[in-house]
Amino acid sequence: MNCRVCKTPIESFMSFGKMPIANGFLSREHFAREYFFEMKVASCTKCGMFQLIEQPDREKMFNENYAFFSGTSKGMAVHFGEFAEHVKKDFLVSADPFVVEIGSNDGIMMKHFANAKIRHLGIEPSANVAQKAKENGVNTVSRFFDAQCASDIIKEYGQADAFLGANVMCHIPYMHSIVEGIKILLKPNGVAIFEDPYLGDVIEQITYDQIYDEHVFLFSVSSIKYLFEQYGMEVVDVEPQETHGGSMRYVIAPKGAQKISAKVHQQLEKEKMLGLHKPETYEQFRKNCERSRDELLGLMNKIRKQGNRIVGYAATSKSTTIINYCGITPEHIEFICDTTPIKQGKFSPGAHIPVKAYEEFVKDYPEYALLFAYNHSKEIMAKEQKFMQSGGKWIVYVPKVQVLEYDFVQ
């Protein structure tokens, strides 16, 4: 296997074992033909790109049954409102600007441009979520972005002032075609702004659940710098984000077009201190993952032996890695509650734990809830006061495996 970015041979430092499609919530009749792949990861010693060795075909993950709707979290709606305002204020300087977002999903960010009557286009291959965006008045085309797509767009709309992406660039293995596409798409003074889960945070906080089929890459400032430099572009600004348990926003411009912020150099220094370029860092990460797995499974076994009920809270993509890597079964978790209609009534990928409506959780509180959406914990803790007041406890695994009682979370 060669690195997808620099073509250097890479070797995996760890396997998470057989994994299903992370968002592949399924019905009982589909159990027998569920798809699995071996989830092995590597970090390129030359360009620093952290990547999956094997990724399922894109149509297996992104299609008309895609289960992730961006709008299911209020916190993210606020986040994308702020992101859009920032872009409008600081980057859309021409008279009649045009902005393109890839992975625009249900239009959570693009709707702010649509409402402001700004020329915009969302590119979203998963037809069901794209349809939702269209219903929200967002101009959306349902296809995969790449260099060809960029050529088609400029024929119809002309070049863009800004190229945007959130939690999508790290999903795309054909990065060379994407960067070529960005160059084709952008005006000479245009910028690309995107954010994704940050490798530094995954390593520091042992959030290995950010590794799943869709996330073919986990970016760092240094790996993104390397990638865009191959195309005469550079990272001019970075901004750490709290979303998804720790993300990084990158601002990319043609080389020499803009001043490089001091934050870029600072973050590159931090990455050196963290040892993101060293194989030992990943060896330690592997040990940390194994320890976290053993502790979580041990804790759940203990709780079940005591006769207590555990319900999973939020059927996130990330939970697919936790459940299948740790060996969590329907014996441990009675069901997972989730607010997304398309996930309800189905079973979780791989382990086949039932997914039920949120109301099922409220109806009969369990003794313990395993928090799979720790990245939304502020929103969830505010909402679940009653669960905690009635003695309900949280099982969490970030930043370490532990039980949180009411006193801790107040």
Ligand code: SAH
């Ligand atoms: N931006 C949203 C959605 C992230 S999920 C948010 O942050 O909440 C990732 C999305 O990217 C999915 O909706 C998926 O269909 C889309 N996607 C995957 N590959 C893509 C590609 N090549 N071009 C454009 N979108 C893509």
Ligand code: TYD
């Ligand atoms: P997210 O962490 O964005 O998922 P992913 O790991 O797939 O990126 O969480 C979104 C999921 O969490 C979605 O299925 C809805 C669910 N959810 C709830 O069920 N209740 C809640 O209060 C919140 C905030 C999310």
Ligand code: ZN
């Ligand atoms: Zn490489």
